[in-house]
Amino acid sequence: MAVSMDLLEILRCPYCVSGETRKEGDDPGQLNLVNDGRWLVCTEPDCGREYPVKEDIPVMLIEEGDKWQDTPVETLPEPGKLID
Numbered sequence: 001m002a003v004s005m006d007l008l009e010i011l012r013c014p015y016c017v018s019g020e021t022r023k024e025g026d027d028p029g030q031l032n033l034v035n036d037g038r039w040l041v042c043t044e045p046d047c048g049r050e051y052p053v054k055e056d057i058p059v060m061l062i063e064e065g066d067k068w069q070d071t072p073v074e075t076l077p078e079p080g081k082l083i084d
Helices: 005-010 062-067
Strands: 031-034 039-042 050-054
Antiparallel strands (some): 031 039
């Protein structure tokens, strides 16, 4: 099972919707599901944060998105398990 479309409709990039870093607009921080549903990528042009989906659970921590910010989508690794 992957991230449901209902969940994808409400998930947003936490960096782009939080406090001082909140982006302009009515609905900032929308996410695209990529790499066969293994990653969520922020659609904001100046963000680039990418969040792994581990065991069908999106890991929506800003620190996690920061780690992958400069990694091209096509080279993102397998996200792995929630707990190793």
